[in-house]
Amino acid sequence: MIEDKNISKTNLKDLGEFKLIEKLTENFKNINSSTEKGIGDDAAVLSFTKKKVVISTDLLVEGVHFNLAYTPLKHLGYKAIMVNLSDINAMNAIATQVTVSIAVSNRFTLESLEELYSGIRLATKAYKVDLIGGDTTSSTSGLTISVTAIGEVDEKDIVYRNGAKVNDLMVVTGDLGSAYMGLKVLERENEVFKVNPNSQPELDQYTYLVERQLKPESRKDIIKLLKDLDVKPTSMIDVSDGLSSEIIHICKQSNVGCDLYEEKIPIDPQLISTCEEFNIDSTTIALNGGEDYELLFTISQNDYSKIKANPNFTVIGHISDKNSVPSLITRSNSKIPLIAQGWNSIS
Amino acid sequence: MIEDKNISKTNLKDLGEFKLIEKLTENFKNINSSTEKGIGDDAAVLSFTKKKVVISTDLLVEGVHFNLAYTPLKHLGYKAIMVNLSDINAMNAIATQVTVSIAVSNRFTLESLEELYSGIRLATKAYKVDLIGGDTTSSTSGLTISVTAIGEVDEKDIVYRNGAKVNDLMVVTGDLGSAYMGLKVLERENEVFKVNPNSQPELDQYTYLVERQLKPESRKDIIKLLKDLDVKPTSMIDVSDGLSSEIIHICKQSNVGCDLYEEKIPIDPQLISTCEEFNIDSTTIALNGGEDYELLFTISQNDYSKIKANPNFTVIGHISDKNSVPSLITRSNSKIPLIAQGWNSIS
Numbered sequence: 043m044i045e046d047k048n049i050s051k052t053n054l055k056d057l058g059e060f061k062l063i064e065k066l067t068e069n070f071k072n073i074n075s076s077t078e079k080g081i082g083d084d085a086a087v088l089s090f091t092k093k094k095v096v097i098s099t100d101l102l103v104e105g106v107h108f109n110l111a112y113t114p115l116k117h118l119g120y121k122a123i124m125v126n127l128s129d130i131n132a133m134n135a136i137a138t139q140v141t142v143s144i145a146v147s148n149r150f151t152l153e154s155l156e157e158l159y160s161g162i163r164l165a166t167k168a169y170k171v172d173l174i175g176g177d178t179t180s181s182t183s184g185l186t187i188s189v190t191a192i193g194e195v196d197e198k199d200i201v202y203r204n205g206a207k208v209n210d211l212m213v214v215t216g217d218l219g220s221a222y223m224g225l226k227v228l229e230r231e232n233e234v235f236k237v238n239p240n241s242q243p244e245l246d247q248y249t250y251l252v253e254r255q256l257k258p259e260s261r262k263d264i265i266k267l268l269k270d271l272d273v274k275p276t277s278m279i280d281v282s283d284g285l286s287s288e289i290i291h292i293c294k295q296s297n298v299g300c301d302l303y304e305e306k307i308p309i310d311p312q313l314i315s316t317c318e319e320f321n322i323d324s325t326t327i328a329l330n331g332g333e334d335y336e337l338l339f340t341i342s343q344n345d346y347s348k349i350k351a352n353p354n355f356t357v358i359g360h361i362s363d364k365n366s367v368p369s370l371i372t373r374s375n376s377k378i379p380l381i382a383q384g385w386n387s388i389s
Numbered sequence: 390m391i392e393d394k395n396i397s398k399t400n401l402k403d404l405g406e407f408k409l410i411e412k413l414t415e416n417f418k419n420i421n422s423s424t425e426k427g428i429g430d431d432a433a434v435l436s437f438t439k440k441k442v443v444i445s446t447d448l449l450v451e452g453v454h455f456n457l458a459y460t461p462l463k464h465l466g467y468k469a470i471m472v473n474l475s476d477i478n479a480m481n482a483i484a485t486q487v488t489v490s491i492a493v494s495n496r497f498t499l500e501s502l503e504e505l506y507s508g509i510r511l512a513t514k515a516y517k518v519d520l521i522g523g524d525t526t527s528s529t530s531g532l533t534i535s536v537t538a539i540g541e542v543d544e545k546d547i548v549y550r551n552g553a554k555v556n557d558l559m560v561v562t563g564d565l566g567s568a569y570m571g572l573k574v575l576e577r578e579n580e581v582f583k584v585n586p587n588s589q590p591e592l593d594q595y596t597y598l599v600e601r602q603l604k605p606e607s608r609k610d611i612i613k614l615l616k617d618l619d620v621k622p623t624s625m626i627d628v629s630d631g632l633s634s635e636i637i638h639i640c641k642q643s644n645v646g647c648d649l650y651e652e653k654i655p656i657d658p659q660l661i662s663t664c665e666e667f668n669i670d671s672t673t674i675a676l677n678g679g680e681d682y683e684l685l686f687t688i689s690q691n692d693y694s695k696i697k698a699n700p701n702f703t704v705i706g707h708i709s710d711k712n713s714v715p716s717l718i719t720r721s722n723s724k725i726p727l728i729a730q731g732w733n734s735i736s
Binding site: 079084085088089094097098105107141175177182195204 | 407426429432433434437438439441443445446447448450452453476477479480482488490491492521522523524526527528529530531535537539540542547549550551625627642
């Protein structure tokens with residue numbers, strides 16, 4: 043897909059690093075008042091006089107985190123930003139800036155990197171964050187993307203992972219497991235394509251799953267909604283490695299246990315039908331499939347009335363005391379300990 | 390060197406990501422008051438109520454930026470931090486935090502990564518910066534290190550690249566070209582070793598050059614010294630790509646020209662003798678060799694008396710008006726335009 047031998051494409055070597063950076067970043071405009079100086083000096087200059095600054099960083103590696111055979115570069119750029127904004131949101135903060143560094147092998151052209159940056163631009167515009175810096179270098183193999191996201195939050199609003207209290211309710215946004223099954227569907231189609239390069243992918247009945255995999259959204263909307271509802275979670279984390287793993291993080295850091303109810307875990311009908319087709323248990327996928335980028339948080343029971351009518355939220359369990367381990371209460375009412383399998387090790 | 394097949398070494402796969410991060414970061418202690426929360430949540434939380442925040446990021450790729458055949462991992466860790474602190478210093482700022490992300494192939498062991506992190510720790514301790522986050526992932530080939538550095542500075546002290554004025558003096562710290570010749574020496578020894586693996590490297594007469602290559606220091610001391618001397622540069626940049634390239638950046642962004650005097654460029658005697666041995670012109674190396682991590686800045690002539698007696702500084706030229714191009718005045722008094730060759734393209 044991207045090993046383009048079309049001679050009208052621009053070789054990166056002919057361009058040089060400075061021209062490449064200029065080209066890739068020319069359409070980015072800064073919009074946040076906290077951005078005093080963006081790209082173009084030794085460092086960016088930011089101003090956060092009243093707010094606290096939150097910072098998170100992620101590395102995406104070709105062949106480990108993405109496969110360009112079925113990931114359009116524009117989507118990859120968008121997703122690379124979302125993955126990081128999601129961590130900022132998980133602090134109850136709003137992202138304001140990102141830096142983006144890339145290492146690329148010589149099989150990439152200027153045009154392919156412009157595709158990648160068009161996705162980055164789409165994400166920065168949609169989420170009102172400024173691209174303020176980065177690094178562009180060659181690699182000996184493949185594409186690596188490193189994003190650092192910076193956000194701001196009032197001190198009183200910061201939510202850590204370690205504040206869950208006994209009897210708090212455990213709440214999750216959206217639905218879980220779909221991004222992982224989207225990946226499974228794409229991987230299967232890719233195998234079919236490798237055997238028969240003339241085959242066309244059949245994705246119509248998996249559109250939701252595939253979109254969840256290829257174009258995740260960070261839940262900035264939830265941060266605003268929680269503020270509007272006057273709810274401050276007692277703890278929060280984003281669901282990137284799988285629900286099970288994230289619950290264990292919260293419980294471990296808060297020094298508590300929890301009961302999670304299988305029947306409460308929100309899953310999409312498309313996930314159910316696709317899991318049946320793949321002969322996989324949908325609860326296993328919802329628990330351990332990663333890359334949902336939903337928010338998992340705990341709230342005081344006193345706040346329950348504020349969120350109960352809202353379709354964005356599902357109460358999936360409650361916090362128990364520290365002598366009990368994080369557990370799943372199954373549909374058949376048996377109680378089994380949660381295991382942090384992590385999404386990389388499912389298949 | 391690092392392809393260690395000793396079975397007492399710990400395979401990364403057996404460890405898992407969370408345990409690995411725990412192991413690598415267990416000896417880091419936060420010391421800056423601006424670090425409110427470091428490693429361990431979705432994002433770090435920082436506090437800069439009175440100062441401006443400066444941010445810079447760099448990506449180091451095995452086979453492009455370093456060769457592990459002659460780069461000890463501890464030195465590499467140290468250097469990865471210095472490269473980024475240097476950008477912060479170039480804003481006239483002091484670094485306060487770093488994030489470090491690594492992508493590693495399975496040929497690395499826990500012990501080799503602990504070596505890398507011992508160098509990172511040495512650097513963070515020596516320069517009083519806190520390691521506040523990062524990402525650890527696998528790669529399909531080699532080692533990639535991504536560092537983001539965060540620093541602070543009073544608004545009135547920020548120095549950009551674009552403030553050089555006509556008649557300002559151009560000043561550089563330390564000496565130039567040595568890091569590049571250190572690399573040439575190491576590469577030559579590595580070639581000898583490949584032919585005869587029993588040979589011992591002969592580096593005694595190149596110790597300064599090799600140290601400049603393997604263990605560069607960012608010039609935090611200069612930022613303090615300039616403050617003590619009550620000198621605020623009109624423009625500043627760090628010398629990472631070569632003097633020539635940096636001068637052109639300053640001139641272009643400040644919309645001025647400059648005259649650089651060949652005879653004034655500070656070079657070490659070891660560089661001269663080694664250039665003679667390699668039959669290379671030492672001025673070419675000083676102009677285009679990279680990785681010096683010295684500071685290049687311009688000052689008003691009124692400030693000359695404050696810096697003239699200080700051995701850290703060398704006045705190498707002056708800013709001319711925008712109708713003249715950045716030029717080198719050679720020892721034979723001819724004037725030739727500077728070219729931004731960049732250190733990657735010298736050899």
